Amino acid sequence: MPRRSYDQYCAVARALDAVGDRWTLLIVRELLGGSRRYTDLHADLPGVSTDMLASRLKDMERDGLVTRRRLAPPGASFVYELTPRGRALLPALTALADWGAPALAERRATDAVRAHWFAVPLIARLAGHFAAEDVGVVDIALDEGEFHVDLDVEAPGYAEGPAENPDVRLRMSTVTCTDIADGRLSLAQAIADGRVAVTVPGAADGEGQRKQTTAV
Template structure:
């Protein structure tokens, strides 16, 4: 299928030529969390048809936003992962998340939700809170599951995230979805949320690994 274009000599129009189609930016959102198989993408993009997803992935590969890589044996699957150009869309998605925050009032009965969908708006807040401390990897546990964020002490904008808990987190934050939404969109700070008891934080040094030592 030929590329559709606005045929305008404008940076915004050129960007929308590549990412303006329905589902494209949500596929980027999923792949910002790491390599994903087709079945994983389809599971975490409720509402997309298999034909539409396959078409968008081909378009994004053609446009240099992602690549497809075959996993070595014994795995018999391919994974999709973003190129550096695709990763460059993170600030755009973060800005869109901030802009769309006022629309997150009551969750509608038809709304799907995944824990890692809150990672992008939350990353800047975590980077700010832990900027001066030793914490680099943070687990966030919500009602729907968990994700983790890896912070960069030298570049707050270079934080990254992945679905599921980290193997060795420096800190674990537990909260409900409503609290996460409010935190991610600066309705209160992480410090305020911890002080109010809306968020629970634990560190590895807080855990007793040897019951006999108690």
């Protein structure tokens, strides 16, 4: 079936032709964290039906946003990953996250949450905070899980789980992370207030733990 189009000679309309459907940008959010199997995507997109997810992935392949490849044995399963055009949507998602962050003031009882969903709005905040330091990879631990962000200027991104060799580890509550992501609280102030525990892996004893406190 041909995909619907706004049929407008406009850059915004053309962009929405490709990414304006429900779930598409959230799939991009997941794939910004690296290659994912279909089952992994479905698990981290609560509420999407299997038919809808399959349909969206086909549309995104057709539009050149994602590719599908088979892993080498013994895995031999298929994974989806973003193309360069798909990864180029990171600034758009960052802008949407900044715009939508104030709506996170109160978490609803029906709201699902994954730790790595905070990665996109945090990348720019962390890049600004660590701009004068030699920090490239930052681990972030929340009660819901752990993820890490890569602050590489040319190819910023994130991935689930701890990094193998992070430059800095941050531990905080989801409330604190939300405040930082929203811009209501700077990371510097959160550290000063004792709301973030900062660890520098590999530093000498007494220097590795910049701030040891209970994250709240």
